[in-house]
Amino acid sequence: MNIPRNWRLQQQRYRLEGEVCEKCGARIFPARDICPECEAPAKTPLVFSGKGEVYSYTTVHTPPQGFEEFAPYILALIQLEEGPLITAQLTDVDADHVDIGMPVEMVTRKVQGGGAEGPIVYGYKFRPVLHATVHAAPHE
């Protein structure tokens, strides 16, 4: 368990905070301070909407250390509404109900339980969209 590393990534993991390139407008996740599209410095934070769709997925039966308590779990590539393709777990869904192209939304969940004594690591996962009208409602 690396406390400083998890602490540094909190904004990214809790809220899906990335960056936007002020020069070309590309939305960047995770934050990398240089725009992968136009190579300009990009340091303006942007909280992503959390909406996206399943690009591809698999089921993990043999998890890496630290994830044992959640296995088997579904790992997916999510195409975010703003463009970036990210890796994340799916939650609140069974593997036989997942389809490529399925609309999903970000939720904050336990990613590592920390055992009885360690810190709990929270972060983004995705689940099937719960409430369709929230999608359609304009942001005020």
Place this chain on the structure above:
Amino acid sequence: MSDTTTILRPEHPVGIVGYGAYVPRYRLPAREVSRVWTGGYGGTPIKEKSVPGPDEDVVTMSIEAARNALARAALPDPALIRAVWVGSESHPYAVKPTSTIVAEAIGATPHTQAADWEFACKAGTEALQAAIGFIGSGMARYALAIGMDTAQARPGDALEYTAGAGGAAYLLGPAEESLAVFEGSFSYVTDTPDFWRRAYQHYPSHGGRFTGQPAYFKHITAAARGLMDALGTSPADYTYVVLHQPNAKFPKSAAKKLGFTPEQVKDGLLVNEIGNVYAGSSLIGLAAVLDEARPGDRLLLVSYGSGAGSDAFSLRVTEAIVERQGRAPLTREYVARRVEIDYATYVRFTGKLRK
């Protein structure tokens, strides 16, 4: 009227600007508990209870409820929230606040108060009461009060049928921005040893039948009557009443004793489908009622926490409710999102069984 029976009312009027519920998707039917522990004999106090998934706890559930409350409020900037208070008896850490994690996730940090509240099942309304004072005194414009639990029960105990998971978040602010305005509140607290959990114990203990008359009924009715007497209201003035719901029987019979009709009770009664969600119990009932409420409706909310005490609140719904109801998932949408599990899956999900 003497000062000791005067209702609690802030300097500046305060209301609910946004609210949001959360219930996990898993359900354990009461007949499963009965199958394992009584051979299927005996009645069950409810139909089924909600169970948190393996990656859920009071932190993650509070974050989702808080996001729903913020979506309804359409607050321009979450940094305006000057307090994030989470009431629960299942905080994931013994030492380290739930509330700082929730505050960080919703973007309320760093210029905010954050604290975890404890008072058995009324920790959530305790936070609500404090938030009214915090805003009503002018110290803050917005404050977030959450009641959320993943309730624990000893395997085979009567509580195992009902100890559920869920709750609701309330963003409080000035009355003029609110979807429902607090008309007043009133609390009734005594030292009553009906239910407790000692330090380092996994499961609570209780006084069996002692949890009824001298505990739940006495405090709920005293707080409700005290508030209505002071406000000069009667049960007929309210469209809805929401009481703490440890099982299906208690709230119905307390409401009847107070003079309310089953019609006034039914929309806020979720216990049969999600169980007793402890600090979230009365607050999620209120969320279900706000999903249905119309401008002008009056609501009575009364919590109960073992140990023991009740907080009663009278609310008047405003025009703002109409456009805000649909901005986030409705409470009944969470209740309807239902995946039934068996007792074995339940003991794995709730950590009663580990590899």
